[in-house]
Amino acid sequence: MQNNTFSTLFVGQNFIKLKEVDSTNNYLKKLTSNSEPLPEGTVIMADHQFAGRGQQESVWQTEPGKNISASIYLKPSFLPLKKQFYLNMAVSLGVSEALSDFLPHPVMVKWPNDIYYNKKKLGGILIENTLTGSTIKSAVIGIGLNINQQNFTGHLGAKATSLFQILHKEADLEFVMTKIFVYMEKYYLNLKSGKYEFLHQQYLKCLLNYNLSAGYRQNGRVFEGIIRGVEDNGLLNMEIDGNLFTFNFKEIEYIHTN
Amino acid sequence: MDIKQIQELIKFVSRSGVNEVAIEQENFKITIKTNQAPTVVHATVPQAPLLQAAAPVATAPTAPAASTPAVPAAEDTSKYITIKSPMIGTFYRSSSPDKPMFVNVGDEVATGKVICIIEAMKLFNEIESEVSGRIVKILVDNASPVEYDQPLFLVEPI
Numbered sequence: 001m002q003n004n005t006f007s008t009l010f011v012g013q014n015f016i017k018l019k020e021v022d023s024t025n026n027y028l029k030k031l032t033s034n035s036e037p038l039p040e041g042t043v044i045m046a047d048h049q050f051a052g053r054g055q056q057e058s059v060w061q062t063e064p065g066k067n068i069s070a071s072i073y074l075k076p077s078f079l080p081l082k083k084q085f086y087l088n089m090a091v092s093l094g095v096s097e098a099l100s101d102f103l104p105h106p107v108m109v110k111w112p113n114d115i116y117y118n119k120k121k122l123g124g125i126l127i128e129n130t131l132t133g134s135t136i137k138s139a140v141i142g143i144g145l146n147i148n149q150q151n152f153t154g155h156l157g158a159k160a161t162s163l164f165q166i167l168h169k170e171a172d173l174e175f176v177m178t179k180i181f182v183y184m185e186k187y188y189l190n191l192k193s194g195k196y197e198f199l200h201q202q203y204l205k206c207l208l209n210y211n212l213s214a215g216y217r218q219n220g221r222v223f224e225g226i227i228r229g230v231e232d233n234g235l236l237n238m239e240i241d242g243n244l245f246t247f248n249f250k251e252i253e254y255i256h257t258n
Numbered sequence: 259m260d261i262k263q264i265q266e267l268i269k270f271v272s273r274s275g276v277n278e279v280a281i282e283q284e285n286f287k288i289t290i291k292t293n294q295a296p297t298v299v300h301a302t303v304p305q306a307p308l309l310q311a312a313a314p315v316a317t318a319p320t321a322p323a324a325s326t327p328a329v330p331a332a333e334d335t336s337k338y339i340t341i342k343s344p345m346i347g348t349f350y351r352s353s354s355p356d357k358p359m360f361v362n363v364g365d366e367v368a369t370g371k372v373i374c375i376i377e378a379m380k381l382f383n384e385i386e387s388e389v390s391g392r393i394v395k396i397l398v399d400n401a402s403p404v405e406y407d408q409p410l411f412l413v414e415p416i
Contacts, residue, residue: 081344
């Protein structure tokens with residue numbers, strides 16, 4: 001952190017590194033319930049996260065010390081609940097833009113917040129908010145990124161990728177992390193000053209398959225569709241045979257072409 | 259018994275002031291209840307030939323219900339506080355299927371205690387109680403969709 005002290009105002013200024021933890025999100029949430037108030041921007045990063053969570057029960061397969069498992073503590077109490085999806089946009093943009101700095105092509109976001117490169121999954125985001133009434137008291141942003149892992153076993157082999165697989169060299173995890181701090185702060189400050197339209201436009205720019213024809217599956221039915229937009233509340237707009245449809249998360253599956 | 263007779267019977271029962279009348283004939287049985295707001299008619303037809311006559315029963319009994327004075331049997335909930343959903347999403351009673359429920363009926367909750375999660379678009383929102391009291395009723399099933407302002411819990415202040 002010595003070289004990075006002034007590159008952010010708050011994200012990563014309180015940077016806690018752990019050898020091993022069940023889940024960085026859980027660890028951070030426990031810290032917030034302590035009596036001592038936790039500074040906004042606090043980051044937990046673990047070499048090994050043995051019970052990291054993906055979506056619901058899907059477990060993220062990670063080799064110790066090879067990848068980024070981190071959680072960032074934010075307090076977006078300024079954000080109206082109806083605009084909650086913009087927090088997801090800001091976080092997705094921060095992570096994808098930071099990684100794009102290391103790669104020849106832009107990193108994409110698979111709706112709503114998976115991190116993709118070459119149609120393979122580079123990482124994921126898990127956001128857990130605490131609400132009091134209609135105020136977002138705090139947000140714990142969990143980030144899992146495949147960095148130096150060389151191989152993925154089983155069915156993941158075809159679906160997952162890492163920075164190493166793309167660049168054929170190792171990256172310094174903390175250096176990647178400090179890049180994430182910088183871009184996370186940039187987009188978070190945009191969110192704080194209500195630049196919703198800017199965030200929306202940027203999000204569409206890096207949205208995987210935006211305005212492209214691609215294959216999808218719903219209830220076992222396979223079809224071609226074109227993503228035409230994402231609504232304020234996060235719903236996906238898709239054109240199918242000239243008609244516009246709206247999908248909620250989990251209502252639609254992407255079919256990957258690799 | 260034809261539909262006219264059934265209607266007559268329902269009128270008769272509703273005027274009589276009794277709560278419930280059950281009539282059982284050789285292959286026909288009808289029960290008329292008037293104790294609660296909607297009049298409930300149960301009819302069972304054991305044999306096929308009578309099916310035609312019995313079929314309209316299902317739609318017949320609603321009309322006289324209005325004339326039946328509703329007995330205020332419902333529990334008085336005015337002393338309870340309703341915790342409502344701050345947003346649209348999916349309601350979860352635990353952080354994951356293998357974890358214990360945040361709260362159960364009878365539990366005492368303090369202000370700031372997490373009582374449920376509402377998930378929308380992969381954003382997980384832990385909802386803190388703004389009141390302290392005892393959970394009297396949980397109004398939504400686990401993993402069901404909820405609307406904005408939908409009542410979730412009844413809490414008895416203590």
